[in-house]
Amino acid sequence: MTDPGAPAAASPDAPPTRVSYLVFRLERRIRACLDDALARHGVTTTEYMALSELRLRDAPSSADLARIAFVTPQAMNLVIRDLEQRGLIRRDPHPGGGRALRARLTPKGLSTVRRCDHSLDAIEAVMFAEIDHQARTALAETLTLCARALRPDTRP
Numbered sequence: 193m194t195d196p197g198a199p200a201a202a203s204p205d206a207p208p209t210r211v212s213y214l215v216f217r218l219e220r221r222i223r224a225c226l227d228d229a230l231a232r233h234g235v236t237t238t239e240y241m242a243l244s245e246l247r248l249r250d251a252p253s254s255a256d257l258a259r260i261a262f263v264t265p266q267a268m269n270l271v272i273r274d275l276e277q278r279g280l281i282r283r284d285p286h287p288g289g290g291r292a293l294r295a296r297l298t299p300k301g302l303s304t305v306r307r308c309d310h311s312l313d314a315i316e317a318v319m320f321a322e323i324d325h326q327a328r329t330a331l332a333e334t335l336t337l338c339a340r341a342l343r344p345d346t347r348p
Contacts, residue, residue: 229311233304238263238271243305246281251294280304
């Protein structure tokens, strides 16, 4: 029996499979697994990304979070509002004044993101089951270089 997700055998003169296509397919599969796993925690993937970034960064703006999560600032404002209403984050006035609010994780938010992390760990354990540590490290470094090369501020 063949794997329905495996590519069909290519003819000898066919061009090689594009790496960007493989990365896209992998991203879609990861996203489907992640969406399903996070739903069990009552969190969307975009919410998880925002919570994760709030854990890593010192109170980024909603616009920063939107860029990181690849959503519009308006969509991120809705995500932030919902996370605040659920008690997962709190927003404080920016020390520089103005209307800007800085979001921070609450203890409940930190607990939630940690539970979600365990779900992502399980997905990655399956994904990397046949890949040794050295190859995994090389893959992470290579993907980081690729992403950095395509940042909007570095493109010609």
